[in-house]
Amino acid sequence: MSTISSYFEPMRAHGYFVNIVGRGPEPDTYDVCCAMYITDRDEFSVSTTLRYDVRDGVRGCCNECIGCGGGGAESEPRTFKRGSITCPLCGEWTRPWAMRKVDCSGTFKITNNGSAEFIKSLKPGTYAMASVHMIEAICDALEEAYEATGSTMGGGGL
Numbered sequence: 001m002s003t004i005s006s007y008f009e010p011m012r013a014h015g016y017f018v019n020i021v022g023r024g025p026e027p028d029t030y031d032v033c034c035a036m037y038i039t040d041r042d043e044f045s046v047s048t049t050l051r052y053d054v055r056d057g058v059r060g061c062c063n064e065c066i067g068c069g070g071g072g073a074e075s076e077p078r079t080f081k082r083g084s085i086t087c088p089l090c091g092e093w094t095r096p097w098a099m100r101k102v103d104c105s106g107t108f109k110i111t112n113n114g115s116a117e118f119i120k121s122l123k124p125g126t127y128a129m130a131s132v133h134m135i136e137a138i139c140d141a142l143e144e145a146y147e148a149t150g151s152t153m154g155g156g157g158l
Helices: 005-014 132-149
Strands: 017-023 029-041 047-049 100-110 116-121
Touching (some): 005 017, 029 132, 116 132
Antiparallel strands (some): 029 100
């Protein structure tokens, strides 16, 4: 795996689309954004999130995106309409309200022994990282990336 983002790609199978969006003021401290894409919600407010195994292709049998259904054999490219977002898999506009993006953000630090720990939730306007599973998955990916690449620039980060 060549880039830091490649360590986060397997997390898409859990519905976590993760990126490092900045570095903190201390060495080996990272501001991380985790987006989840809600594709359905029932009357009991139970949500279904988009999950994508990176070993699968993005396109189905008729060349449609497995996330948003766009780009099929007889479809035209979609344009922005109110309620549309960019599909995280194919990059096309979704049908209005077909998906909703939920951003969670937080700060993580790689400690001296190479383990990652969650410091705090980050930006106002995003949801707090409250899911233990999400936090542990991000920590595991950061630790794996740190083990493979090490700290650079005198402790400045991955």
